[in-house]
Amino acid sequence: MNSPVEDRLREALVEAGATVDIGTLRPLRVPERRRSRVDFRLVTVAVAVVLAGAATAVVLRAGPGAEDRAVAADPPAQSGGTEMTVFLCTKSAPKESPCQGRAASREQVRTIERALHQSQQVASVLFVDQATAYENFKKIFAHNTSLMEEIKVTDLPASFRLKTRHDGDRRQVKESLRGLGGIQHVADQAESDVRPQTEAGRSWQISVFLCSKGASLPSCGGESVTGKNGEPVVTKEGKGATVAQKMAIQKLIESMPGVEEVLFEDQASAFKNFQKAFKDNEALVKATKVEDMPERFRIRLTAAFDGQGLVSELKRQPGVAQVLYQPCMDDRSALADNFGLLLPDSKVCPAGK
């Protein structure tokens, strides 16, 4: 016994619902917040969506390797080619910074802006406030849940992004800012770009460095203290990894899930790679000997596999000096370059999630 109102409502709802255009329906994207093997299948689907040419937001979330992330690490604000970034003070800025626990006041920000506009060396200035920085941050680190939880919008410093003139002198820009309050630090893109670029290194996510003779790292049994000039002084030399240890490590890696390929890099090939990576720095290459190079295993993971668990297990193995995890390092440098935050690994990518 349907009343006319019921019928009319039913028909109207059906018609309203039918206006959904199934053809343009965007497929659901799997959030990459918790990675597990169940997710893995779904992530592959999401990657297929990326290949099909979906929105860039999808790329940011579903990018399986470091490469996508590296592209994404440039926030929109930077697409114009920022060359210098003036990070302003936040309350939570580290104690070593000149901020002294105070955020930059409005007056200070205005003074800095005026100084920048007056500078002959600066071609353009763009102000990025905390909210915008946070938006960018969320996009870039969507894959890193623990970091998203750790960083609040107020932790991200607001910044001025500068482009200098062609013949502009960067030192003069820094000079003109000297003595102004409210500045946490000034980052120079040209300086951070000298970071070595290992072309092939991108596809290897984990590097397991082995102990070499005389290593000072506690993981190798060595000990060191910080000397007067801030240089580490070895007080007890550690032992190099034994052949048995190396074999055990290799066996362990080969038995681990998610490992696609393992490569052992001996001192000679490590030295070759080192020369390539630092070919612009002749003095450094000349001062380094083949014997200084640590041996390492390089591990390639299957796509979208979270290697965090492997990293913490490998760190515990005897004979292992250090384990580096590329996605984690990418996150760290993206965080430093774009947001002026220097955080330890334990915060950027805590182990044992």
Add this chain to the structure above:
Amino acid sequence: MASIFAEHHVGLVRLALIMVGDQATAEDVVQEAFARTHAGRARLRDGDKALAYVRSAVLNGCRSVLRRRATVFRRPYEPPVWSAESAALMGEERREVMLALRRLPRRQREALTLRYYFDLPDQEIAETMGISASTARSTIARGLAALGRALGEDS
């Protein structure tokens, strides 16, 4: 949980569309609900409960959208499919009903949609909306009466 979304994706978008009025926002709401429930998927083993859970997540998302819109238009306003601007999509008669539905209180609007679009029984409507079955029943009755009055019918 993922399979529920795959199976009911279109249906969920329709539900959201009826609530918020435009497809783009509706899709966003469903995507958001998917992302959220995805995190807790391990906790839900019961298939029937899961669908109700997902539906209520979508409804919640719609409420947030409407609340946000009521205060300030963050994004360019997209006219609802049943507005005069999109007359091409729906007949005049239907549009009138949708406009009347839209003016009802939130609970009545939701209950009526779940009943007359998805044909859900009282119990499922109650689970989706987080109210009791009897409240769902009376909300539907009151909503229907209000709708009749708004449309000038005497049933």
